Amino acid sequence: MQQNDPDITLITQDAPVSVANHGGRAKCLQRLVRLDLPVPVTVALSFDEVHRIATGETPEVARILAPFASEQLLCVRPSSEDPDWGGPGAVLNIGMNDARLEALGKRIGEKAAARLYVKFIQSYSTHVARLDPDIFDDLDMNAPNVVAQFLEAYEDEAEEPFPQERGQQLVGVLRSMARAWEGTTARLLRMAKGAPADAGLGLVVQSMVLGVGQGECGSGVLQLVNGDSGLPQITGRYLSQSQGRDALQTGAEALYLERDARGASLEEEAPEAFEQLKTHAAVMRIKLREEMQCEFAIDSGEVHILDGVRVQRTARAAVRIAVSLANDGIIPREEAVMRIEPRALNELLHRQIDPNTKRDVVGAGVAASPGAASGKIVFTAAEAQASAARGEACVLVRRETNPEDIRGMHAASAALTERGGITSHAAVIARGLGLPCVVGASQMRFQTRKRRLVAPDGRVFREGDVITVDGTNGQILAGEAPMVEAALDDAFQSLMNWADDVRDIDVRANADTPDDARTALNFKAQGIGLCRTEHMFFEADRLTAIREMIFADGSEDRRAALQQILPLQRNSIAELFRIMEGRPVCVRLFDPPLHEFLPTDRAGLRDLAEALNLPLSDVTRRVEALGEYNPMLGMRGVRLGITVPEIYDMQARAIFEAMLMVTEDGAPIMPEIMIPLVSAKREVELVKTRIDAVAAAVRTEKGRDFDYRLGVMVETPRAALRAEDIAPHCDFFSFGTNDLTQMTYGLSRDDAGRFMSPYVQQGVFPEDPFHTLDREGVGELLRLGAERGRKARPELTLSVCGEHGGSPESIAFCREIGMNYVSCSPFRVPVARLAAAQFAIQDKIS
Ligand code: PEP
Ligand code: MG
Numbered sequence: 001m002q003q004n005d006p007d008i009t010l011i012t013q014d015a016p017v018s019v020a021n022h023g024g025r026a027k028c029l030q031r032l033v034r035l036d037l038p039v040p041v042t043v044a045l046s047f048d049e050v051h052r053i054a055t056g057e058t059p060e061v062a063r064i065l066a067p068f069a070s071e072q073l074l075c076v077r078p079s080s081e082d083p084d085w086g087g088p089g090a091v092l093n094i095g096m097n098d099a100r101l102e103a104l105g106k107r108i109g110e111k112a113a114a115r116l117y118v119k120f121i122q123s124y125s126t127h128v129a130r131l132d133p134d135i136f137d138d139l140d141m142n143a144p145n146v147v148a149q150f151l152e153a154y155e156d157e158a159e160e161p162f163p164q165e166r167g168q169q170l171v172g173v174l175r176s177m178a179r180a181w182e183g184t185t186a187r188l189l190r191m192a193k194g195a196p197a198d199a200g201l202g203l204v205v206q207s208m209v210l211g212v213g214q215g216e217c218g219s220g221v222l223q224l225v226n227g228d229s230g231l232p233q234i235t236g237r238y239l240s241q242s243q244g245r246d247a248l249q250t251g252a253e254a255l256y257l258e259r260d261a262r263g264a265s266l267e268e269e270a271p272e273a274f275e276q277l278k279t280h281a282a283v284m285r286i287k288l289r290e291e292m293q294c295e296f297a298i299d300s301g302e303v304h305i306l307d308g309v310r311v312q313r314t315a316r317a318a319v320r321i322a323v324s325l326a327n328d329g330i331i332p333r334e335e336a337v338m339r340i341e342p343r344a345l346n347e348l349l350h351r352q353i354d355p356n357t358k359r360d361v362v363g364a365g366v367a368a369s370p371g372a373a374s375g376k377i378v379f380t381a382a383e384a385q386a387s388a389a390r391g392e393a394c395v396l397v398r399r400e401t402n403p404e405d406i407r408g409m410h411a412a413s414a415a416l417t418e419r420g421g422i423t424s425h426a427a428v429i430a431r432g433l434g435l436p437c438v439v440g441a442s443q444m445r446f447q448t449r450k451r452r453l454v455a456p457d458g459r460v461f462r463e464g465d466v467i468t469v470d471g472t473n474g475q476i477l478a479g480e481a482p483m484v485e486a487a488l489d490d491a492f493q494s495l496m497n498w499a500d501d502v503r504d505i506d507v508r509a510n511a512d513t514p515d516d517a518r519t520a521l522n523f524k525a526q527g528i529g530l531c532r533t534e535h536m537f538f539e540a541d542r543l544t545a546i547r548e549m550i551f552a553d554g555s556e557d558r559r560a561a562l563q564q565i566l567p568l569q570r571n572s573i574a575e576l577f578r579i580m581e582g583r584p585v586c587v588r589l590f591d592p593p594l595h596e597f598l599p600t601d602r603a604g605l606r607d608l609a610e611a612l613n614l615p616l617s618d619v620t621r622r623v624e625a626l627g628e629y630n631p632m633l634g635m636r637g638v639r640l641g642i643t644v645p646e647i648y649d650m651q652a653r654a655i656f657e658a659m660l661m662v663t664e665d666g667a668p669i670m671p672e673i674m675i676p677l678v679s680a681k682r683e684v685e686l687v688k689t690r691i692d693a694v695a696a697a698v699r700t701e702k703g704r705d706f707d708y709r710l711g712v713m714v715e716t717p718r719a720a721l722r723a724e725d726i727a728p729h730c731d732f733f734s735f736g737t738n739d740l741t742q743m744t745y746g747l748s749r750d751d752a753g754r755f756m757s758p759y760v761q762q763g764v765f766p767e768d769p770f771h772t773l774d775r776e777g778v779g780e781l782l783r784l785g786a787e788r789g790r791k792a793r794p795e796l797t798l799s800v801c802g803e804h805g806g807s808p809e810s811i812a813f814c815r816e817i818g819m820n821y822v823s824c825s826p827f828r829v830p831v832a833r834l835a836a837a838q839f840a841i842q843d844k845i846s
Contacts, residue, residue: 007049008060010067011042011204021046023079023202028288028308035287037280037305040207041067044079045174047200054178061167064205071100072207073116074166075244076173078181079202083309085190087201088180091127091173092243093120093208095166101147108213112241114147116212119243121150121162127180128172131157170205177203209297209304211243216270216301220247222257223293224281227313230320230491234258234278236293238266245295276303284308289331291321314355315340315347320491326498333498334841340495342808342835346370346472348492349827350434353470354482362455362467365416365441366753367474368427370827373413373436374468374480377461379448381408388412395469397453399446400439400750401426403538403596409435414469416476418446421753423738423770423803431803431825432516436471440753444476496524496830499837502844505814506821507832508584510801512536513572517579519826524833527584528576529734529823530674530801533651534592536572537565543597544611550594551612551622555646562650569651574658582667586711586734586801586823587655589687590640590647591676593631598623632742632750637677637713641687648687652694660702672709674734679716681725688729713801715739720785727792734823735782737802737810741769744778770803773810786817799823808835815839 006016011026013034019027026044033039043064045053053059068074073095078087096117104113118141125131135157139149154162163169180186181201191197211219220238225231237254239247247254256265257274267274277296280303284292288308295307313321319340326336350371353359375393378384381404387394388411396412398405400419409415409429413436417426420439430437445454451463459478461467468477508529509520517528537546542565549561576585599605605623609616628634641648652673659671675687688710699705710729714720715736723733742749749770756768765774773779782800789796798819804810806824811832814822824832 025079042206085195088177096120097164219297230317315344323491363444363476369430369437370472371436375413384408384411508823523829569654577662586672679718720781723788727789732797773804
């Protein structure tokens with residue numbers, strides 16, 4: 001009868017039980033039944049049934065109880081669709097009453113029976129009758145009349161006798177669990193874990209295996225792998241004369257499972273039961289295609305499997321488990337690839353704070369670059385370098401960073417800023433370096449002049465004090481936190497290779513320096529999609545030359561100044577070509593406004609006047625003249641290329657000469673040159689004409705022929721809209737979604753962090769658009785740009801090289817609109833590779 005009613009069903013091999021209607025636990029129990037494992041009799045209640053109970057309907061107790069012997073004790077456990085959504089705690093020993101106390105006392109001893117009864121009274125009292133748990137505080141558990149005392153305490157408080165009838169007890173338990181699930185706090189909690197607001201709860205009613213009595217009795221949990229490493233290791237605990245998860249309580253006198261030098265083990269105490277358990281667990285692994293933790297009870301030496309749950313695991317363990325299941329032929333490789341959440345790889349790619357650490361959080365901001373590091377606070381880039389020279393780890397704390405801080409960031413172990421969002425300077429550079437970074441920590445007071453950092457709780461941190469920056473979740477911690485190391489082990493490499501086998505969109509890296517390029521290659525980037533050449537100018541030896549160029553009077557002087565930079569630029573680019581061994585390298589021409597290269601304080605101006613041998617007043621006046629109200633919308637990118645063409649001439653020459661140098665003895669290279677901030681086709685025509693002229697000159701001078709590919713960064717809305725005009729003049733488009741987002745929203749990428757939280761909290765924006773690509777607005781421009789560009793030039797190569805290139809959602813969109821590749825910070829390359837593979841597999845499946 002019960003098998004035909006999905007709302008109240010005995011779990012048998014072919015009962016109508018499903019995850020969507022009865023939850024994961026019920027379904028798992030059915031799978032265990034199908035495997036012929038010794039599972040106690042269990043009845044599943046559907047989400048609908050439990051919901052009706054929550055709204056006050058009385059369940060049909062007789063039907064629920066039908067499969068159980070009349071004296072059988074029961075337990076009820078929650079069964080939500082996804083076990084991670086939690087649920088009310090299990091209630092054990094339902095059916096204990098005065099009569100059972102007596103009967104059980106004869107079988108398992110009076111004391112043990114009394115303990116079960118008392119535990120049930122306590123649990124019923126708190127969970128069902130909702131009495132204050134401390135009413136039992138003063139009672140003596142060892143008193144001969146302990147049960148009478150507990151019953152009396154219950155009756156005094158509840159003003160009614162303790163229910164003796166099993167059916168009545170069961171109704172109370174079912175109702176309280178159903179209502180607990182529908183309460184607001186529980187709902188909010190599970191929604192925070194990703195559950196929908198109307199997620200259902202199923203319940204399972206199961207025969208109790210007592211775990212208490214004569215012979216070997218007890219309970220425990222067992223799994224075949226270590227949840228931290230994912231390596232094979234029988235772990236878990238067993239406690240004689242216990243129930244539920246007692247064995248896992250700290251301080252419990254639990255046994256190890258396998259023989260263990262630290263103490264007694266189940267293997268020694270009950271070898272047969274141990275062998276059976278191992279066999280059951282191995283069957284579960286193969287048949288459920290997952291590493292399971294099995295909850296078991298032993299009753300007079302006989303093993304029962306009460307439940308199976310997915311082994312809790314770190315990201316590192318998740319990768320190893322998925323790979324070993326595939327290697328053992330239990331799941332296909334593509335399924336292993338699908339099982340890993342791409343962002344979870346961040347946990348493997350960077351050092352992280354040990355998850356078992358108690359955190360002393362003193363501030364928070366935007367999690368701008370994952371990983372964690374501790375160090376002494378320094379407030380300037382120079383101090384960071386000095387600290388690194390002393391071999392001391394430091395955290396660079398700045399209101400915001402600017403290009404002059406790059407060397408400081410290289411020297412620091414982590415960076416923390418008061419201002420900025422996910423695409424601010426500090427964030428972009430930190431991600432490139434793999435440096436843990438938190439930006440926009442605006443609730444902390446950055447008193448950089450006083451060299452103090454004040455936490456919202458008033459704690460003051462001075463220069464030299466140690467803090468920890470957790471760039472994975474945006475927290476700042478006092479002191480040094482224990483860390484776990486990055487883990488690019490063999491399992492990780494296997495998983496990534498399998499991902500690459502199915503991936504259908506290329507992944508390149510944004511890399512400016514040899515270190516970036518090496519990291520990119522290490523993470524198997526297929527090339528460099530964006531080399532921001534301006535970063536090559538911030539080295540001290542180049543800064544003076546570029547400043548001379550800025551101050552030059554006329555084209556000839558400018559050329560002369562740039563001549564000093566040419567060999568440095570050529571060598572830097574050649575180094576990238578060498579490291580990338582023939583893979584494509586896309587070099588972007590100079591982009592930032594020139595004033596970024598000029599000093600801002602008086603001392604700097606004085607130094608500059610000295611270096612250039614000019615009067616201070618002259619230097620000050622010219623620096624002021626270069627100032628702009630809106631530098632990000634001003635004289636930068638291709639606008640500089642048109643008005644100060646000598647810079648791009650020098651860069652084009654450096655690229656061609658570097659390529660010729662490297663290809664003399666190596667594989668051929670097709671250099672890619674990219675023009676930033678284009679908004680009109682004429683800009684491309686003008687720049688192209690000059691670069692062609694440089695190429696022709698280099699060909700003649702060197703007596704060697706070569707080709708190159710010219711591309712346009714589509715990062716102004718106009719470039720996207722006029723893509724059809726622009727495409728005929730170039731070979732590729734790379735969408736710069738950082739600037740494109742900034743310009744589409746009219747939202748400063750450097751300042752938006754200040755109001756982004758309230759904007760997202762109030763639902764104005766679903767997410768920070770600098771973080772997650774805005775499909776509707778910015779995405780529409782990408783789509784239009786791609787369509788119009790390809791209409792004019794079908795073979796046009798398309799890509800995204802803004803920060804979005806590394807985010808899984810954006811990659812899905814890029815695939816949809818037919819992009820050839822995405823390019824992102826080197827440390828995000830593995831995440832991008834895995835996400836791209838998963839989308840390809842999903843497409844294959846559907
Ligand atoms: C962009 O704007 O998306 C981009 C990649 O360039 P940058 O971040 O250097 O402005
Ligand atoms: Mg840009």
